[in-house]
Amino acid sequence: MRIAVVGTGYVGLVTGTCFAEVGIDVTCIDIDEKKIENLKKGILPIYEPGLEEMVVRNAQKERLTFSTDLAGSIQGCGCEAAFIAVGTPPGEDGSADLKYVLAVAREIGRHMTDYLVVVTKSTVPVGTARKVRQAISEELEARGVDIPFDVASNPEFLKEGAAIEDFLKPDRIVVGVSSEQAEKVMNKLYKPFLMNGHPLIVMDIPSAEMTKYAANAMLATKISFMNDIANLCEIMGADVNMVRKGIGSDARIGNKFIYPGIGYGGSCFPKDVKALIKTAAENGYQMRVLQSVEEVNDRQKEVMYDKVHRHFNGELAGKTFAIWGLSFKPKTDDMREAPSLVIIEKLLEQGAKVRAYDPVAMKEARHMLGDTIEYGKDEYEALIDADALLLVTEWPEFRSPNFNVVSKLMKEKVVFDGRNIYDAVEMSEKGFCYYGIGVKKQL
Numbered sequence: 001m002r003i004a005v006v007g008t009g010y011v012g013l014v015t016g017t018c019f020a021e022v023g024i025d026v027t028c029i030d031i032d033e034k035k036i037e038n039l040k041k042g043i044l045p046i047y048e049p050g051l052e053e054m055v056v057r058n059a060q061k062e063r064l065t066f067s068t069d070l071a072g073s074i075q076g077c078g079c080e081a082a083f084i085a086v087g088t089p090p091g092e093d094g095s096a097d098l099k100y101v102l103a104v105a106r107e108i109g110r111h112m113t114d115y116l117v118v119v120t121k122s123t124v125p126v127g128t129a130r131k132v133r134q135a136i137s138e139e140l141e142a143r144g145v146d147i148p149f150d151v152a153s154n155p156e157f158l159k160e161g162a163a164i165e166d167f168l169k170p171d172r173i174v175v176g177v178s179s180e181q182a183e184k185v186m187n188k189l190y191k192p193f194l195m196n197g198h199p200l201i202v203m204d205i206p207s208a209e210m211t212k213y214a215a216n217a218m219l220a221t222k223i224s225f226m227n228d229i230a231n232l233c234e235i236m237g238a239d240v241n242m243v244r245k246g247i248g249s250d251a252r253i254g255n256k257f258i259y260p261g262i263g264y265g266g267s268c269f270p271k272d273v274k275a276l277i278k279t280a281a282e283n284g285y286q287m288r289v290l291q292s293v294e295e296v297n298d299r300q301k302e303v304m305y306d307k308v309h310r311h312f313n314g315e316l317a318g319k320t321f322a323i324w325g326l327s328f329k330p331k332t333d334d335m336r337e338a339p340s341l342v343i344i345e346k347l348l349e350q351g352a353k354v355r356a357y358d359p360v361a362m363k364e365a366r367h368m369l370g371d372t373i374e375y376g377k378d379e380y381e382a383l384i385d386a387d388a389l390l391l392v393t394e395w396p397e398f399r400s401p402n403f404n405v406v407s408k409l410m411k412e413k414v415v416f417d418g419r420n421i422y423d424a425v426e427m428s429e430k431g432f433c434y435y436g437i438g439v440k441k442q443l
């Protein structure tokens with residue numbers, strides 16, 4: 001089988017590489033010439049564990065190729081499906097901006113020569129498949145040709161940081177189709193990924209499009225709910241770590257995704273929650289739960305800064321803060337909407353100095369923050385003469401640091417733990433003034 005994947009970001013590159021891994025011939029396409037040039041040399045635009053090795057291996061076997069030429073990748077070469085995996089960033093009003101998706105659809109329409117299943121893998125609102133179909137039809141009409149094609153929706157559920165594992169062994173694959181032929185192609189493509197017995201769920205296209213938003217909205221809701229509970233725990237003198245264990249053991253609730261923290265970030269939850277609220281509003285419905293989810297999250301991104309501000313009685317000017325972790329979550333270099341950005345901005349506004357360390361996101365951080373902050377060459381260097389440590393992203397290497405070294409390097413032994421990875425009592429025994437989320441402050 002041969003397919004084309006348009007867009008070589010987190011989703012497109014992982015999708016293309018994993019399809020190649022199971023023996024499908026894949027061309028990954030991007031408009032960014034530099035990205036494609038680098039990918040041809042085995043240099044990846046993103047960090048994702050295990051991806052580089054897999055890209056190189058499949059490229060060597062010539063199952064995975066990179067190109068800027070979409071036309072050449074779908075014309076007369078037996079290409080059966082073209083996946084659209086370009087970005088759908090939020091527009092000014094919060095709705096998903098479809099200009100990249102529709103630009104690709106039009107280009108496909110301008111160049112396709114044989115039957116093709118055009119698959120939207122990008123997260124797109126209900127009704128987008130109709131627009132994609134229309135864009136392609138208009139181009140075919142302009143060319144005066146009548147080439148059959150189908151549009152399918154195949155939302156992606158991978159998690160950055162575990163994307164390959166998620167793609168190769170998915171909990172489920174959701175496919176929205178409106179023809180038997182498209183269903184057949186999608187079944188054939190995904191058969192190798194269903195060996196672990198997990199289902200390929202076939203549904204109508206609008207339901208598939210909605211499924212992705214509902215999934216992300218539910219996950220964001222769990223996070224905001226737990227953060228709200230954590231904040232109340234703090235006020236009432238309860239320990240959210242205990243409460244989490246207490247409720248997570250109820251099978252109806254489950255123990256996943258109920259960890260409190262400093263708010264969700266990344267390129268998906270914030271924009272997808274916004275887009276769903278907007279879709280509803282455009283259709284005369286108000287998503288009250290999600291409005292609150294968003295509000296709680298915006299507030300939660302400031303919770304750590306507020307604790308810092310209170311601890312130092314607002315006197316932050318000239319103080320140095322060490323930040324461990326910049327990416328929006330561990331095992332990725334993605335800093336889009338990361339809570340670290342909110343905290344750093346607020347500290348800098350107050351005239352504080354920030355020295356940060358992140359295992360992989362510092363290149364991206366330099367790109368976004370430039371020299372407004374300093375960068376440690378490792379987690380310990382970031383601590384030198386710091387007035388406090390702010391643990392922002394729970395990278396595994398931060399879980400068990402040498403606290404004797406930490407104590408010696410810091411000016412003040414104050415730790416703000418935004419992910420509750422340290423034990424409050426142990427920290428206190430080690431002589432740290434410790435602040436967690438939803439737990440009692442330990443002096």
Ligand code: NAD
Binds near residue numbers: 009030087103158159
């Ligand atoms: P990204 O920004 O990392 O990558 C998008 C890529 O598309 C870029 O390389 C860009 O150059 C390319 N592109 C833009 N216009 C193009 C065009 N006309 N032709 C060819 N290439 C073009 O985006 P991403 O994080 O991979 O997300 C892609 C989509 O998948 C979004 O809709 C997102 O919501 C969804 N999604 C993302 C994740 C995630 O974890 N990142 C998970 C599931 C779904």
